[in-house]
Amino acid sequence: MVVKRNTWQREAVREALGDTDGFVSAQGLHSALRDSGSPIGLATVYRALADLATEGDADSLQSLDGESLYRACTPGTHHHHLICRNCGLTVEISADPVETWARSVAADNGFTQAAHIVDVFGLCAECSRAAAQSGTAQADPR
Amino acid sequence: MVVKRNTWQREAVREALGDTDGFVSAQGLHSALRDSGSPIGLATVYRALADLATEGDADSLQSLDGESLYRACTPGTHHHHLICRNCGLTVEISADPVETWARSVAADNGFTQAAHIVDVFGLCAECSRAAAQSGTAQADPR
């Protein structure tokens, strides 16, 4: 691969990722695109996502059950997420204290080009209530 | 499952995990045990590891290529990692400011049972130097 070409598929992925608010799995993004009428292939979504990640236009992290999740990464707006592990509700949160902490910790250890993954999972107010009522407040994170 | 039983297999896994210094994949631990003469089964290693993780005796994180890595975890010590995305060097970091921040952010939004993912990626001192010299500071994590 010496020259990179522009295809509508790549753009579609980029756009779909941008339209999504929280995190999406590659598979999820693929079916979303399919539902929107795009006959895009699964492998292509994976490739596009990987490219976006390498170019810095997307962030990737691993979900608790091993899926790779992606999110659009608008340069300039850096924020994190508070995610309900039951209903999937996602709240954007800013984490200024964490930003500075991450930078200093990295610097203290001689690391450069520090990026960080910071996300908080929990049960949102509603799901907390539901869980508390249903006897077993046992919420298996898996 | 009402009663938990003690088997030599479970102990073997616990011990093997303790003897290992860094992180091990389930598969890696399994073959290590096999090499040591234990005729333990792969599925059992997975189960034991999962149990240890739920009991808080082990930490688990996902490697960059999707494997689940485990490590012995002294109960009570909660910490995060600073990982070199080039050579894989891992430094344990404590993140007290982040802990409190995570809790308060979660509480502010009505979330309960907050867990968090906090990991910092970067280039360690050595790799930074190497990258700076080799013209293209492009380090593909994959």
Next chain:
DNA sequence: CTGCTTTTGACAATCATTATCATTATGCGT
């Protein structure tokens, strides 16, 4: 020791992701 129940372990099943490879389409030179 006996019996009931958990645990094991070999193997099949699953799931996400990656490789394959023939086909299509893009970008550049003309």
Next chain:
DNA sequence: ACGCATAATGATAATGATTGTCAAAAGCAG
């Protein structure tokens, strides 16, 4: 605008880690 070299696509097979299954083999209480 046309054609060509070649990168990109996409259907599908392959891979690899993890989990489910279930009969057989322990553990533990009495």
